[in-house]
Amino acid sequence: MTVAGKETPRERYRAQLRAEVKERAWEQIAAAGAPGLSLNAIAKQMGMSGPALYRYFAGRDELITELIRDAYRSLADTVRAAAVPGADLARLGRALRTWALEDPQRYFLLYGTPVPGYHAPEDITEIASEIMECLLDAAQADGAAADTPTDAPLEAHLAEHRRWAAGHPAPPPALRRALLFWTRLQGVLSLELAGHFTGMGFDPEELYESELRHLTR
Amino acid sequence: MTVAGKETPRERYRAQLRAEVKERAWEQIAAAGAPGLSLNAIAKQMGMSGPALYRYFAGRDELITELIRDAYRSLADTVRAAAVPGADLARLGRALRTWALEDPQRYFLLYGTPVPGYHAPEDITEIASEIMECLLDAAQADGAAADTPTDAPLEAHLAEHRRWAAGHPAPPPALRRALLFWTRLQGVLSLELAGHFTGMGFDPEELYESELRHLTR
DNA sequence: CGCGTTCGTTAGAAGTTATAACCAGTCGTT
DNA sequence: AACGACTGGTTATAACTTCTAACGAACGCG
Numbered sequence: 001m002t003v004a005g006k007e008t009p010r011e012r013y014r015a016q017l018r019a020e021v022k023e024r025a026w027e028q029i030a031a032a033g034a035p036g037l038s039l040n041a042i043a044k045q046m047g048m049s050g051p052a053l054y055r056y057f058a059g060r061d062e063l064i065t066e067l068i069r070d071a072y073r074s075l076a077d078t079v080r081a082a083a084v085p086g087a088d089l090a091r092l093g094r095a096l097r098t099w100a101l102e103d104p105q106r107y108f109l110l111y112g113t114p115v116p117g118y119h120a121p122e123d124i125t126e127i128a129s130e131i132m133e134c135l136l137d138a139a140q141a142d143g144a145a146a147d148t149p150t151d152a153p154l155e156a157h158l159a160e161h162r163r164w165a166a167g168h169p170a171p172p173p174a175l176r177r178a179l180l181f182w183t184r185l186q187g188v189l190s191l192e193l194a195g196h197f198t199g200m201g202f203d204p205e206e207l208y209e210s211e212l213r214h215l216t217r
Numbered sequence: 218m219t220v221a222g223k224e225t226p227r228e229r230y231r232a233q234l235r236a237e238v239k240e241r242a243w244e245q246i247a248a249a250g251a252p253g254l255s256l257n258a259i260a261k262q263m264g265m266s267g268p269a270l271y272r273y274f275a276g277r278d279e280l281i282t283e284l285i286r287d288a289y290r291s292l293a294d295t296v297r298a299a300a301v302p303g304a305d306l307a308r309l310g311r312a313l314r315t316w317a318l319e320d321p322q323r324y325f326l327l328y329g330t331p332v333p334g335y336h337a338p339e340d341i342t343e344i345a346s347e348i349m350e351c352l353l354d355a356a357q358a359d360g361a362a363a364d365t366p367t368d369a370p371l372e373a374h375l376a377e378h379r380r381w382a383a384g385h386p387a388p389p390p391a392l393r394r395a396l397l398f399w400t401r402l403q404g405v406l407s408l409e410l411a412g413h414f415t416g417m418g419f420d421p422e423e424l425y426e427s428e429l430r431h432l433t434r
Numbered sequence: 435c436g437c438g439t440t441c442g443t444t445a446g447a448a449g450t451t452a453t454a455a456c457c458a459g460t461c462g463t464t
Numbered sequence: 465a466a467c468g469a470c471t472g473g474t475t476a477t478a479a480c481t482t483c484t485a486a487c488g489a490a491c492g493c494g
Contacts, residue, residue, distance in 0.1 A: 116247075266444085
């Protein structure tokens with residue numbers, strides 16, 4: 001994968017073990033959700049006992065933060081890959097959905113229930129705004145926005161409070177489109193992944209595609 | 218409140234104690250989220266030690282299930298109250314939002330990260346579909362739907378798979394409107410409550426109101 | 435009045451996170 | 465080559481958690 005030339009063997013071992021721990025952590029999270037993640041269980045699974053892992057992670061919280069960071073990184077990469085210049089917004093939307101369906105608990109680690117006290121470290125919010133930037137790029141490029149109905153009050157508000165679009169040159173209609181794109185897709189996705197559509201009989205993908213049509217047409 | 222005539226004193230005591238436990242539970246959940254809920258802590262807080270609470274709740278899971286039931290009941294009541302015959306959909310939407318803002322963790326107990334193994338008991342899904350029914354009523358009554366752009370493919374799909382609208386006579390456009398109403402509002406709400414808009418500079422309420430305008434205009 | 439149900443207690447098992455102390459192996463430096 | 469520091473793993477322990485079991489006391493119905 002990466003050029004592993006100047007690393008000392010210790011560093012390589014350390015990195016490899018940390019990676020394996022995270023691997024097992026993802027398995028546990030996929031199986032029982034974030035609260036079901038147990039450092040002890042991971043250690044035993046790897047043949048070493050208990051507090052050994054504290055040499056590699058300061059504690060459960062740091063491990064989870066690391067997982068969140070990786071998840072954001074992963075999402076940002078797929079979004080960036082889908083926002084390639086020629087593509088339209090719909091492609092970005094579908095990339096988001098397949099990413100989420102790939103591992104629902106990973107999705108919920110980012111967009112699920114927040115723990116009240118937690119504040120994400122700086123570099124994580126950095127990645128989040130990187131995603132927003134991709135979204136703004138795509139919303140601006142996808143010129144088909146023209147015949148989307150506008151909403152003057154919201155656009156005015158966004159034009160005055162565009163700190164979130166840090167220096168991005170997108171015009172107010174694109175700002176609004178990017179936000180609506182995000183919130184509407186997240187709406188369908190989060191309800192679908194949380195199972196609120198199961199047993200209702202219809203296919204959530206149809207709903208998702210319908211929203212995509214509305215946003216990109 | 219209710220007629221408490223034929224209850225034996227034991228039953229009254231039991232009910233009152235259960236209520237107080239749930240009271241404390243909500244406080245803990247509001248403060249530290251659902252995973253921060255501790256039966257032991259509640260017991261100590263109430264002056265009695267440890268396993269005493271197991272006389273009243275089979276375990277942590279049953280307590281949480283009870284809280285979920287109460288939360289659904291509360292939401293269903295506010296939705297029903299807002300869906301009074303004369304009112305429009307916007308009113309229902311605002312009722313949903315103020316209910317959610319009232320206690321974000323209560324909202325997340327219903328619409329946040331699901332625990333992988335959990336299956337809600339029958340009566341809870343009952344309440345959930347009661348909410349859906351209110352929504353369908355309102356969507357059907359709010360005739361202003363006419364000039365909302367339609368989406369034939371989705372409406373066709375919904376017309377064929379309307380098991381979720383258990384026997385509800387709403388026509389396909391109303392089905393679609395109800396679903397969009399729900400997912401779009403949940404999209405803005407869940408992102409707002411999870412703090413994904415904090416530090417972005419704009420007011421989520423403007424976004425919410427914009428979605429309401431689009432859905433009810 | 436008595437007897438049975440209910441309530442609350444303490445004790446204990448099996449987990450968890452996390453810290454402390456200790457021991458051994460590795461690695462760099464002298 | 466040998467010494468010393470650093471790293472990685474171990475066990476022991478503390479302070480939690482949920483939850484079961486066994487016991488005693490109090491309440492209330494017949």
